Amino acid sequence: MAEAVFRWCYRHRWKVVVAWIAVVIGLSAAMSSASYSREFETPGESQRAHDILDTRFPRGESGDGVDVVLRAGQDVRDAGVRRQATAMLRKADRLPHVQGYVSPYDPPGAGRISADGTTAFATLRLDVSGFDVPASLIDDLRKLATETASDSLRVELGGQAVRNAESNSGGQAEMIGFLAAAVILLVVFGSVVAAGVPLLTALMALGAGMGGIAALTAVTDIPEFAPQLAAMVGIGVGIDYALFVITRYREALARGHAGEDAAMVAMNTAGRAVLVAGGTVVLSLLGVLVIGDQALRGLGIAAAVAVLFTMLAAVTLLPALLSLLGRRIDSLPLTSRRRRAKAVEATAEGRGWTFRWVRGVQRRPLLWGLLSAVFLVTLALPAFSLRLGSADAGNMPAETSSRQAYDLLADGFGPGFNGPLLVVADLGGVPGTAARDAALARLGAGLREDPGVAGVTPPRRNDPGDAAVITVYPRSGPQEKDTEALVQRVRQDVVPAAATDGIQVHVGGRVAGDLDGAAQIGDRLALLIALVIGMALLLLLLAFRSLLLPVKAALMNLLVIGASYGVVVAVFQWGWAADLVGLPGGAPVESVMPLLMFAIAFGLSMDYEVFLLSRVREHWLRTGDNSAAVAQGVGSTARVITAAGLIMLAVFGSFMLGDDRLIKLFGFALAVPILLDILVVRLVLVPATMELLGRANWYLPRALDRRLPRFDVEAPGPEPGDTSGDRAPAAAVAAKGQS
Known part of the structure; x- marks a missing residue:
């Protein structure tokens, strides 16, 4: 034959x-x-967390936004620096696919200014995921960052979308x-x-x-x-x-x-x-x-x-x-x-x-x-x-903006700020606002008690109030063993202790997904x-x-x-x-x-x-x-x-x-x-x-x-x-x- x-x-x-x-x-x-795929589901707890964020929250809550990292020569809270940074964020908010931002100068951005005051970061929320972000948007943001930067202010862009664009x-x-x-x-x-x-x-x-x-x-x-x-x-x-x-x-x-x-x-x-x-x-x-x-x-x-x-x-x-x-x-x-x-x-x-x-x-x-x-x-x-x-952005070439942003965040806040965990709570089974508040309070307290946690944000609820997300910043970097151990402890110890009265909690984010x-x-x-x-x-x-x-x-x-x-x-x-x-x-x-x-x-x-x-x-x-x-x-x-x-x-x-x-x-x-x-x-x-x-x-x-x-x-x-x-x-x- x-x-x-x-x-x-x-x-x-x-x-x-x-x-x-x-x-x-x-x-x-x-x-x-041809229609190539850029997003894939990974069976597991992180996918369940992502699904809740995707269906019950505005786009951008899943952590696929663009980080704008600011480094000032003296203090990022200086009036001139604040004016420059805010102007940039407002211009960025008018770009296609940008659906708002979290500023370190507003109450929702509490905790986004380092202890020494030299570093801060904002997050641009996008209506597309990191793999679908148009290259033109990243180019426009780079131009804004370059125009905003001065002798007294350094601006770097981070996040998966920027990393994708910079990967040669x-x-x-x-x-x-x-x-x-x-x-x-x-x-x-x-x-x-x-x-x-x-x-x-x-x-x-x-x-x-x-x-x-x-x-x-x-x-x-x-x-x-x-x-x-x-x-x-x-x-x-x-x-x-x-x-x-x-x-x-x-x-x-x-x-x-x-x-x-x-x-x-x-x-x-x-x-x-x-x-x-x-x-x-x-x-x-x-x-x-x-x-x-x-x-x-x-x-x-x-x-x-x-x-x-x-x-x-x-x-x-x-x-x-x-x-x-x-x-x-x-x-x-x-x-x-x-x-x-x-x-x-x-x-x-x-x-x-x-x-x-x-x-x-x-x-x-x-x-x-x-x-x-x-x-x-x-x-x-x-x-x-x-x-x-x-591997995290710390493995990118030193001259890339995503690597610079990674280093600035690690230096100003600690390495864990480059790989936050997203603890997502499904509150649909919890009756009453008071019970939901109590459940989230127990969850937040349990997260803060873990020695591997550097910081915990207040819960952010969706409009109906039936879901909430807490951002947890580890003390260790995204690719370190200590962060992996933290994910396991939160899932096996912290969540079961707090998940009572019908609350369902899932640990997600890019680190947990990996x-x-x-x-x-x-x-x-x-x-x-x-x-x-x-x-x-x-x-x-x-x-x-x-x-x-x-x-x-x-x-x-x-x-x-x-x-x-x-x-x-x-x-x-x-x-x-x-x-x-x-x-x-x-x-x-x-x-x-x-x-x-x-x-x-x-x-x-x-x-x-x-x-x-x-x-x-x-x-x-x-x-x-x-x-x-x-x-x-x-x-x-x-x-x-x-x-x-x-x-x-x-x-x-x-x-x-x-x-x-x-x-x-x-x-x-x-x-x-x-x-x-x-x-x-x-x-x-x-x-x-x-x-x-x-x-x-x-x-x-x-x-x-x-x-x-x-x-x-x-x-x-x-x-x-x-x-x-x-x-x-x-x-x-x-x-x-x-x-």
């Missing part, structure tokens, strides 16, 4: 190319009407990664055309994928930043898949195959491996659906769509392009024909330095296996200290891991007809991902060498990272495992010599897998160039497992473990073999001049391996 599709695409090249162009244009049209996620990252990949391909292939084909294939797949993601926004919630993550994965995967196929195609040409035969050799080996590898990545990404989180679901679907289109392009568009090019694949050479031929031969024969290295590992497999395993386990140790949460999201993800992470590993084991079992190889691959990938978690914790949470990535460090790891990192990194690691093992199995089926097959398989794939890994590193690394911490985190977190995979797993762990297992690598009970559906990863067909074909001796050797 697969070969029939490959041949049809090869023989109907123009139909395929035109069809792909039509698909890209058609799906791209959906991008103009590296919009040129895709282009930088793409150009770096182009350079690597030119070095590997030594030809402009050969290097250009993977880039063209990836671009076509990416165009269709982005359009497909945009179209999906009409039927499901897709986060606004999902296309960027999908592009990050899609570019790397798309180029890599085409790289593997073209490498096999050039090898087939060098061995004497011509035209369609050479393309079928490439497609029946690397092309089939693409189907298995791509299917593994897609299933891994869709595994996040079990978490039940809206944002994660959208991210997983978007990335899976991008990978699906790259896989389809590699097995349909690429054969058509090979048909159009033929031997012109090496046109516009950058190196001599002899040098290119020598490079192709070295890859095909697998007799270079990697072959000799693997032979050395095979002489002491236990020693090398233990050393590499200990190395990865050591790297993984910090992962046991992983703390999920959300903790609820982290708890939900932490509870279901094990389920995701089990599901993704189970699907990968089944796919590899079908592809390689072996019981041990899938288990070995899964265990190795778990080691690599565990080590990568450890490195991420050390850099982003502990702050080790954080300057190298342009961040202060010392913040919790964003809750979505471990899930998406596992799904993506596990799938990509399986990619390289599939391509390597498919080559090893080819040699094994021909020779029946496990040691030689491993050495030749690693040797013949080392160059191309290293190139593929470098492309991934370039793409992921480019996303660390922006200012946005989350994008930096994803770029770093996905680059680390790729680096460990190509340096430790492929060169040490794979040859060491496969040497120790010997013929057991290929064991599959005959009864199980007969019952499993068959999908051969390799079906290269006969070599030129070989009338016997490859499959007869292969079947004989395979039979020996299953006895």
Whole structure:
């Protein structure tokens, strides 16, 4: 079936190319009407608090407004300073989406002037949430702040809306990664055309994928930043898949195959491996659906769509392009024909330095296996200290207004003023005004008695009087453990003691919401891991007809991902060498990272495992010599897998160039497992473990073999001049391996 599709695409090249162009244009049209989601519900107590604020209070009570932080040289209560600040607030109140403000100079803003009188803050209430605030509004507020500031008054803007506007996620990252990949391909292939084909294939797949993601926004919630993550994965995967196929195609040409035969050799080996590898990545990404989180679901679907289109392009568009090019694949050479031929031969024969290295590992497999395993386990140790949460504005670049506002509030009032808790009381079940007053008084008193609380505002009631909100300022910063502990104490101790006479109290705010999201993800992470590993084991079992190889691959990938978690914790949470990535460090790891990192990194690691093992199995089926097959398989794939890994590193690394911490985190977190995979797993762990297992690598009970559906990863067909074909001796050797 697969070969029939490959041949049809090869023989109907123009139909395929035109069809792909039509698909890209058609799906791209959906991008103009895409409706990406910016707000997602997080099941938990914080969401219930948010719902009450959203339905019973004017917009802006949920804490999504803009903070205007004032710092005076002498005293913010000075008449001149007060006049300047008030004039600015009145002008801001006339801007679109601003629905009023709380001034530190009015009674509702009591407590908004620091004890030393040098710092104050006002809050602009908006009729849209922080993620929906137009950039034009933030620009207008910046102009007002600049016009208001003077030698005696400093004005900075803070809050999530300002932070969103100032976050530079590296919009040129895709282009930088793409150009770096182009350079690597030119070095590997030594030809402009050969290097250009993977880039063209990836671009076509990416165009269709982005359009497909945009179209999906009409039927499901897709986060606004999902296309960027999908592009990050899609570019790397798309180029890599085409790289593997073209490498096999050039090898087939060098061995004497011509035209369609050479393309079928490439497609029946690397092309089939693409189907298995791509299917593994897609299933891994869709595994996040079990978490039940809206944002994660959208991210997983978007990335899976991008990978699906790259896989389809590699097995349909690429054969058509090979048909159009033929031997012109090496046109516009950058190196001599002899040098290119020598490079192709070295890859095909697998007799270079990697072959000799693997032979050395095979002489002491236990020693090398233990050393590499200990190395990865050591790297993984910090992962046991992983703390999920959300970094606050203190991690923004020092020159941004949101960071300046954060520092001013922390200096003037204490760090907790940057992450207040919103204690929301539903008073609908409390009869009478007096009873409601008494209930709120007990709640406020209980909050003030907690040693972790720096300040508590008087209750603010809605117009009907059936709901109230109390703002609680912790003594510790938003991302600190003490604040997390305070949230738990308020929920478990303070609220139950005060929630009598029908009052229902919920603790919300951004800090509490982050903790609820982290708890939900932490509870279901094990389920995701089990599901993704189970699907990968089944796919590899079908592809390689072996019981041990899938288990070995899964265990190795778990080691690599565990080590990568450890490195991420050390850099982003502990702050080790954080300057190298342009961040202060010392913040919790964003809750979505471990899930998406596992799904993506596990799938990509399986990619390289599939391509390597498919080559090893080819040699094994021909020779029946496990040691030689491993050495030749690693040797013949080392160059191309290293190139593929470098492309991934370039793409992921480019996303660390922006200012946005989350994008930096994803770029770093996905680059680390790729680096460990190509340096430790492929060169040490794979040859060491496969040497120790010997013929057991290929064991599959005959009864199980007969019952499993068959999908051969390799079906290269006969070599030129070989009338016997490859499959007869292969079947004989395979039979020996299953006895």
